[in-house]
Amino acid sequence: xxxxxxxxxxxxxxxxxxxxxxxxxxxxxxxxxxxxxxxxxxxxxxxxxxxxxxxxxxxxxxxxxxxxxxxxxxxxxxxxxxxxxxxxxxxxxxxxxxxxxxxxxxxxxxxxxxxxxxxxxxxxxxxxxxxxxxxxxxxxxxxxxxxxxxxxxxxxxxxxxxxxxxxxxxxxxxxxxxxxxxxxxxxxxxxxxxxxxxxxxxxxxxxxxxxxxxxxxxxxxxxxxxxxxxxxxxxxxxxxxxxxxxxxxxxxxxxxxxxxxxxxxxxxxxxxxxxxxxxxxxxxxxxxxxxxxxxxxxxxxxxxxxxxx
Numbered sequence: 001x002x003x004x005x006x007x008x009x010x011x012x013x014x015x016x017x018x019x020x021x022x023x024x025x026x027x028x029x030x031x032x033x034x035x036x037x038x039x040x041x042x043x044x045x046x047x048x049x050x051x052x053x054x055x056x057x058x059x060x061x062x063x064x065x066x067x068x069x070x071x072x073x074x075x076x077x078x079x080x081x082x083x084x085x086x087x088x089x090x091x092x093x094x095x096x097x098x099x100x101x102x103x104x105x106x107x108x109x110x111x112x113x114x115x116x117x118x119x120x121x122x123x124x125x126x127x128x129x130x131x132x133x134x135x136x137x138x139x140x141x142x143x144x145x146x147x148x149x150x151x152x153x154x155x156x157x158x159x160x161x162x163x164x165x166x167x168x169x170x171x172x173x174x175x176x177x178x179x180x181x182x183x184x185x186x187x188x189x190x191x192x193x194x195x196x197x198x199x200x201x202x203x204x205x206x207x208x209x210x211x212x213x214x215x216x217x218x219x220x221x222x223x224x225x226x227x228x229x230x231x232x233x234x235x236x237x238x239x240x241x242x243x244x245x246x247x248x249x250x251x252x253x254x255x256x257x258x259x260x261x262x263x264x265x266x267x268x269x270x271x272x273x274x275x276x277x278x279x280x281x282x283x284x285x286x287x288x289x290x291x292x293x294x295x296x297x298x299x300x301x302x303x304x305x306x307x308x309x
Contacts, residue, residue, distance in 0.1 A: 043287065050280035057274055068281035077257045078282070081265040084172050085289070088179070088240040088261065095180045096236055100187035101229065105221070107188065108195045118192075121185035133249030136178045140164050164251050168258035171251050175259055179246055183239070187232050194228030195221070230301060237293040241286055262286050 050068055052061040072078045107118050124132065139146045140163035148160040161167065163174040198221070206216045244263035247253060253260035253268060260268075262282055270279035 046280045046283050046287075049277055050284050052277045054276045055274045056270070056276050061277075064277065068278050071278065072281055072285065077260060077265060078262075080257050081253075081260040081262045082285075084259065084261050085241055085243070087172065088176055088243055089237050091176050092180060092183070092236050092240045093233060096184050096187055097229065097233055099180075100184050100232070101191050101225075103184070103188040104191035104195055105217070108192050118189070121188055123185070124182045125186040127182075129245045130249055132178070132182055133246055136174075137164065137250055140174055142166070164259075165255050168255050171255065171259035175247055175250055178250070179243065182246070183236075187236065190232050190235070191225070191228060194225055198224050227301065230297060234293060234297040238290055241289050241293070262289075 051063060051065055053064050053068075054061045103121060107121075142148060142160070142162035142165070145163075147163065151157065151160045161170055164171050202220050202224070203216060206220050211219065242263055243261055244267065247259055247261050247264050248267070251259045253264040257265075262285065266279045266282040266286070269275050269282065
């Protein structure tokens, strides 16, 4: 029945709706204030700071406009760092995502009762990053390191190199290999959680229809895991953009900036050279790269939602 009331009068339903809306905003206000203070404000402050020349040792700031970004475009070390970050993203996606997915399928099926195997793959992620970096520094040591020693014992001395120094181009590849080793178990656990969320009824229905194991994997597991895989791919991309600690421990961006990434170059520029405005511009570039990865993810998932509808 249509609600007919004199013009100008407010119904009880409208009053309750307004009160519930105010209550919702009131309950969300503390979280929004914390988010604004610790996330939004630092981002805006960094964007503003990137337009200035500022030495951390002095209070004077000189407005430069977009000069810091123009300098970045002509900075060879920034170009190396950006290239290394792109290499990190591509190789991490190529290696970590497929390998983590296969490990998750194995750990969730035939090896589901072997908790020791899951622990073995997840253990590198929970190790302190300084310990990981120092251990791999010893493994990559050119004279007495385990890797070169094994190569010499296998009568392959021609493949023994100074993995973190000579030739310089090998350093970033070595760090990426260590990063993949450390994080593949973490992404395996994320994908394993997605696999365990798939209802068993789907697999039973596929088997009743006569599907083989490979057909069940292709037509049931892969489609239902697509959203989880996309989320994990976003995590890998964002993590590769902001990678810092492992590079800083293993090489510090050397030799001669060969393994520099955006985060280590930003750190060096800000806290070694004291160019805070220039470092803020690098941080803004990292923010833009992160936003691009997020936008790509949103567009891909939105396309899937439209396809499902």
